[in-house]
Amino acid sequence: MSQDMLFEWAEKDPQPTVAKLCAALEAADLSKLAQGVMDKVSKEKNPPKRKRKGQGRGRKVDAPVKVPISEETIPYRVMVYLKDNLGESWKDLAVCLKIPSPRIKGIEADAWQVEKMAYDMLHEWRQREKENATVDKLIEALERAQCKKLVKGVQARCQSYHFRINA
Numbered sequence: 001m002s003q004d005m006l007f008e009w010a011e012k013d014p015q016p017t018v019a020k021l022c023a024a025l026e027a028a029d030l031s032k033l034a035q036g037v038m039d040k041v042s043k044e045k046n047p048p049k050r051k052r053k054g055q056g057r058g059r060k061v062d063a064p065v066k067v068p069i070s071e072e073t074i075p076y077r078v079m080v081y082l083k084d085n086l087g088e089s090w091k092d093l094a095v096c097l098k099i100p101s102p103r104i105k106g107i108e109a110d111a112w113q114v115e116k117m118a119y120d121m122l123h124e125w126r127q128r129e130k131e132n133a134t135v136d137k138l139i140e141a142l143e144r145a146q147c148k149k150l151v152k153g154v155q156a157r158c159q160s161y162h163f164r165i166n167a
Contacts, residue, residue, distance in 0.1 A: 082118060
């Protein structure tokens with residue numbers, strides 16, 4: 001539920017920022033959570049500095065490996081787009097993503113809204129597949145599920161978020 005609220009806020013706010021998020025957390029009397037967010041962001045912005053050659057004990061640090069963007073995991077904004085647009089086709093997509101039939105029935109029983117069912121299914125698939133839950137695999141499954149309009153929507157969103165896809 002809280003994830004849905006964050007995604008909705010990020011979609012509606014023209015400039016969602018960490019500062020705005022932290023201010024809202026502070027206003028909701030969640031200052032420890034706000035501080036945790038700020039700490040996490042500052043660590044990501046200021047990673048520990050690497051020593052140059054000749055410094056330290058001669059230990060060589062390899063350059064980071066760049067992963068093709070199409071092989072990165074699905075961004076939450078794409079998941080939100082799909083949950084809002086899949087409708088009853090979420091079950092077809094679930095089958096194409098190899099979600100077991102008993103689990104599909106469980107998702108159906110647990111959720112009261114089609115959008116929630118679609119999101120829960122996508123979230124479960126992402127959690128199960130971890131780094132293998134890629135944009136390309138999702139697009140392939142959407143094509144097998146005969147969701148051509150959604151394929152175009154995902155491709156457009158990935159391109160607008162600077163994702164390269166193998167189309």
